Amino acid sequence: MLPPPPTAPKSEWRDWARSTRAALPDVSEAITDHLRAFLHRRGLDRVLAYRPLPGEPDVSGLADGFDLSTTRARFRPTPRLTLHPWHTATEASRFGALQPPTDAPQVALHHVQAILLPALAFDVRGVRLGYGGGFYDRLLPGFTGVTIGVIHSALLVPELPGEAHDCPVEWIATEGGVMVVQDGRCPSPPSQPPLQGGRD
Secondary structure: OOOOOOOOOOHHHHHHHHHHHHHOOOOOOHHHHHHHHHHHHOOOOOOEOOOOOOOOOOOOOHHHEEEEEEEEOOOOOOOOOOOOHHOOOOOEEEOOOOEEEOOOOOOOOOHEEEEEEEEEEEEEEEEEEOOOOOHHHHHHHHHHOOEEEOOHHHHEEOOOOOOOOOOOOOEEEEEEEEOOOOOOOOOOOOOOOOOOOOOO
16 A cells, blocks of 8 residues: 655545554564664663554563653643653553553653654654654654654655654664664744644
8 A cells, every 4th residue: 555645634644554554564673673772882771762552663672771761641731741760651541552650750851862752654854643642742842862763664654744843853763773864853842733632
């Protein structure tokens, strides 16, 4: 199934990505091995990682050897992500991934050296197709470390539709390795993107 054109709406891209992902093999181990080597080479020990939704590469193997944090999506008073120690993710979120409980201890963003970002798809410029919640769009403008998109190579495409508030990642990890894509700089801090359904 061919991907939509870059001018297609994000809803069409999300449908394509979900359909494509459903037929892909699990490449979590290969991606995790590449990430482990990459992070060690660059001396990055404090990493914000994600707890996977069904179909996303599982990077939990990095918990052995790295100081991992993970996120909880919060909706009041404003939608945002809070950061917590990896081991505190013990309850299921509304989206189906494990998350820390509301009273879990928090980790400051400046403690984190690298962020691993999940997605439905990435393009070769580092632009990310999320789930529509806008959570990472709010987190990334305040982050000065290394950003790494994590994706199956079949979901790495030439061009995705983008928006002014997008923060492209600097690196992309697939089962084939970790590749640099561009400088990963965010634009000026965005106005709050609208909250939609699903994890961003």
